[in-house]
Amino acid sequence: MDDTNSNENKQQKMIAKLAEVFCNHVPFHNVVGFEFDQLSIEGCKISFTNKPELIGNYVQQILHGGVTATALDVVGGAMAAVGMMEKYPDADENELGRKLARIGTIDIRIDYVRPGRGESFYAKARLLRSGSKVAVVRMELHNEKDTLIALGTGTYMMG
């Protein structure tokens, strides 16, 4: 097996591991209904469909700011997790699992730039800084028409 295959395998396993944690171990993700679209060092992306329970202002049918905050924090944390995986290419699955479980949000800032209207939404993240102690990530929330709704910056503790 050549290196390219080996890296592809590792990438596949990494995605599978994170996706499994994401879908089975985080009850609140099911409440919102996040889907997992992209997970790579170049960026992460999640999406979800609008539904009545996510509304904050039913007159204007605007997404609750807490849902926006959740989506940005989730995609930011996923990005930090990928950043950490890249730092430890030789870690075995158990070690990586322990490290992943210790990743946590230190702080987050969210700017709400437009009302959260849409049929569906996606949040994407980009790594700004990935160190042994903390990762800094920038996030954006858009609706299905690519309208920018909110931006975030999060600082994450590395396990």
Added chain:
Amino acid sequence: MDDTNSNENKQQKMIAKLAEVFCNHVPFHNVVGFEFDQLSIEGCKISFTNKPELIGNYVQQILHGGVTATALDVVGGAMAAVGMMEKYPDADENELGRKLARIGTIDIRIDYVRPGRGESFYAKARLLRSGSKVAVVRMELHNEKDTLIALGTGTYMMG
């Protein structure tokens, strides 16, 4: 009727109006299960009981950071609403309703200082600045043992 009674009546109506919006017009609040404990210019307070759907890390049984963000934003927005009501003591109910509907979060920063463990949680807010354009609010999340879990600062658009 003397002034004290009049003010008490206004305060009662104000609480009733906000509580009604809070409980009936914000579907996502029911998902989390917020209760409305205090609503006055001295401070606002909401509370909620922990439950499986709110968990972000089921191994460690820690509240999802998005739930924390939601609670802080909700109590911060309620505080901004009370600040606005104080500015327009002579506004009628319709006018106040319209103004309330336009209150929105401009930005929020959250610092997660301890893992969100607990049987129940409360979030409280204090007004730092209340102008005609924006209000700035500081918020805290504690568990039932008064352990500080997260702090926030939010800037809110005044309607």
Added chain:
Amino acid sequence: MDDTNSNENKQQKMIAKLAEVFCNHVPFHNVVGFEFDQLSIEGCKISFTNKPELIGNYVQQILHGGVTATALDVVGGAMAAVGMMEKYPDADENELGRKLARIGTIDIRIDYVRPGRGESFYAKARLLRSGSKVAVVRMELHNEKDTLIALGTGTYMMG
């Protein structure tokens, strides 16, 4: 005189007015030594040369975090000012002057992503939201080699 010339004239005057305020009315700008490179609705840019007084850590010769904060706030405020000018194309100079004098920073977040090393630095800003009450701006600080040193987001009160 056609419209293109008229707009160009207005743009010229606008730049002249802001540059004058910037250079003559803000003593602290002279302490740092900011230069004014770009001022348009597409973006603002300022630059400054490193010098001993701006150092925060002399062993490592790193820019003081307060200088970084200052540069980001200055370019963010300039961007908010341009955003306001665009909203009032028919305002006369006095009115615009009064409005400009009332622009103020409501809040700012700065992320320091790399040590502030360099011979010179530039800060640039981009308008994210420009309303009648507040403007939200994203800023970046780079050194002369285009290394990203810090990012910021600021919310500004519109006069």
Added chain:
Amino acid sequence: MDDTNSNENKQQKMIAKLAEVFCNHVPFHNVVGFEFDQLSIEGCKISFTNKPELIGNYVQQILHGGVTATALDVVGGAMAAVGMMEKYPDADENELGRKLARIGTIDIRIDYVRPGRGESFYAKARLLRSGSKVAVVRMELHNEKDTLIALGTGTYMMG
């Protein structure tokens, strides 16, 4: 020598060490003119006198927002340094010096709640979280009449 004396000696040395770094190794601190008033695990405090060079708006004689940011970051960093010293009571001076030199601001948020008017100002800090990787600190700036001018929250990398 009993423990109380020993601790007092350590505290004295600690203050002397930090004060020396603060006054001799940070050129930008001399530009502003910071004084060092308190340095203990209970809190840190610095002060400075207003002067023409620190003004951002000469019409209104208001402190430049960058000076406010600098003061808050400086007192926050000092608080993080004290927090770190407390974690390593047995570290020798060289080791502590190396650790101190690596403390850096990861991110900071500042809320400007009132115009920076005053004859002199003080900034104080309180430790919210002090871990082996990061410290989180809350800061406030007041004028000589105890008017609250700005608040901040900073996250600091521990050396």
